[in-house]
Amino acid sequence: xxxxxxxxxxxxxxxxxxxxxxxxxxxxxxxxxxxxxxxxxxxxxxxxxxxxxxxxxxxxxxxxxxxxxxxxxxxxxxxxxxxxxxxxxxxxxxxxxxxxxxxxxxxxxxxxxxxxxxxxxxxxxxxxxxxxxxxxxxxxxxxxxxxxxxxxxxxxxxxxxxxxxxxxxxxxxxxxxxxxxxxxxxxxxxxxxxxxxxxxxxxxxxxxxxxxxxxxxxxxxxxxxxxxxxxxxxxxxxxxxxxxxxxxxxxxxxxxxxxxxxxxxxxxxxxxxxxxxxxxxxxxxxxxxxxxxxxxxxxxxxxxxxxxxxxxxxxxxxxxxxxxxxxxxxxxxxxxxxxxxxxxxxxxxxxxxxxxxxxxxxxxxxxxxxxxxxxxxxxxxxxxxxxxxxxxx
Amino acid sequence: xxxxxxxxxxxxxxxxxxxxxxxxxxxxxxxxxxxxxxxxxxxxxxxxxxxxxxxxxxxxxxxxxxxxxxxxxxxxxxxxxxxxxxxxxxxxxxxxxxxxxxxxxxxxxxxxxxxxxxxxxxxxxxxxxxxxxxxxxxxxxxxxxxxxxx
Numbered sequence: 001x002x003x004x005x006x007x008x009x010x011x012x013x014x015x016x017x018x019x020x021x022x023x024x025x026x027x028x029x030x031x032x033x034x035x036x037x038x039x040x041x042x043x044x045x046x047x048x049x050x051x052x053x054x055x056x057x058x059x060x061x062x063x064x065x066x067x068x069x070x071x072x073x074x075x076x077x078x079x080x081x082x083x084x085x086x087x088x089x090x091x092x093x094x095x096x097x098x099x100x101x102x103x104x105x106x107x108x109x110x111x112x113x114x115x116x117x118x119x120x121x122x123x124x125x126x127x128x129x130x131x132x133x134x135x136x137x138x139x140x141x142x143x144x145x146x147x148x149x150x151x152x153x154x155x156x157x158x159x160x161x162x163x164x165x166x167x168x169x170x171x172x173x174x175x176x177x178x179x180x181x182x183x184x185x186x187x188x189x190x191x192x193x194x195x196x197x198x199x200x201x202x203x204x205x206x207x208x209x210x211x212x213x214x215x216x217x218x219x220x221x222x223x224x225x226x227x228x229x230x231x232x233x234x235x236x237x238x239x240x241x242x243x244x245x246x247x248x249x250x251x252x253x254x255x256x257x258x259x260x261x262x263x264x265x266x267x268x269x270x271x272x273x274x275x276x277x278x279x280x281x282x283x284x285x286x287x288x289x290x291x292x293x294x295x296x297x298x299x300x301x302x303x304x305x306x307x308x309x310x311x312x313x314x315x316x317x318x319x320x321x322x323x324x325x326x327x328x329x330x331x332x333x334x335x336x337x338x339x340x341x342x343x344x345x346x347x348x349x350x351x352x353x354x355x356x357x358x359x360x361x362x363x364x365x366x367x368x369x370x371x372x373x374x375x376x377x378x379x380x381x382x383x384x385x386x387x388x389x390x391x392x393x
Numbered sequence: 394x395x396x397x398x399x400x401x402x403x404x405x406x407x408x409x410x411x412x413x414x415x416x417x418x419x420x421x422x423x424x425x426x427x428x429x430x431x432x433x434x435x436x437x438x439x440x441x442x443x444x445x446x447x448x449x450x451x452x453x454x455x456x457x458x459x460x461x462x463x464x465x466x467x468x469x470x471x472x473x474x475x476x477x478x479x480x481x482x483x484x485x486x487x488x489x490x491x492x493x494x495x496x497x498x499x500x501x502x503x504x505x506x507x508x509x510x511x512x513x514x515x516x517x518x519x520x521x522x523x524x525x526x527x528x529x530x531x532x533x534x535x536x537x538x539x540x541x542x543x
Binding site: 125131133134138140141142143144145146147149157158204206252255258259264 | 404489
């Protein structure tokens, strides 16, 4: 029996983004943002948009592939996929679903995209209006647990308690994102540097998270194009090959009312080993990491679960100099990430991971060959992936 | 209602799911009883409620009253109001409480008392029932109090 793997089977050959806006500030409606990002990705790849034959997204993206295909005049639609559940945890999963479809011959040119216009629709960090709550919400909302930060803070608090995590560890993650955003003219927080003193003086959102531990909310769209590896050199830019992808969560992670047996995790304890096994790589082989910051504590646990350091080592490892490109041990969120570039629900992290392979980042890691993305910690399902240059195949 | 509630009124009113799955829990709170699931086939404790036992896959899930005592497993202190009802609330404390007498299932509630108090993971707590008799429909929340606290 041949090995079943996505390693080296597909490549990302196009990336596209709209301008990134503060939430509610996009002059364009959400569907137009999606279209603009998709066309930008096609232009980057040097292809006619009519080559697209599939779409994949996540987190109940509102921009339906059939409408996109009609709007773009696609000759045919061959793949229309939504990653179920998990919010931002579906980012790498959507790429994986597109990759699996391309590798299996279901389609030849799939766009993975995410678009958000929160002026047009509801914000994530505000509780929905409405008189009653049932099911999981009934056990949370009447106690004032409604927003994502409130929903996940107790997982991080437990991890902090079990492992003696000091405030500087979460702070270093926030400082790294803001530092990198100052080099990135696309970043919403470009020109707004963050210091340790400002972080320490910032208000609590929900303990253990301050304002700068929490992602922004933004308007915009991002897209990338997945094609078969054997065609990858026919496009305009250097391909970023998929070396591995994995998604899911550990035993009973979704048990209701905070009853996951392994509570103090970012949900990657079973996912990360699958990722490294498919890539045939170790954590030490990874040159640069984009790790989804919904909240800094989630990044901390994600990096532990992906084996970059142990929980016991977290206080010593998580200092800014280790996380900064180009010279840090583990360059992290090199575009500014969800905290300081744009909260495009983590798809901007996939785009940045491709840029690192192409040597196109505004904070480039020299000779980056292996580029990881970790999507949406603490939710379920989560997902992560590893991209590599042609030399890694 | 004469007694003050821990959080200001106006938050979503909890109702049982329309398939009835968690109705015994919400009915129990109105009586001042903490009802959780226990499998009639294998004795497994289960929370939150589900239609099947995750240990033995029996559909014969029963409900059993448990003593409202436990210890704090984790906690958080929200400051930023995300709901209009919380606009002038100020900080409040949410605790996740582990019930050793029911195989360590966890329940969530507010920690009554000073909202700025230090919270210690592992501290022993007891359940406090907070009826909202004037709500439509009426309901009762289950909060937690440090044992020995006034």
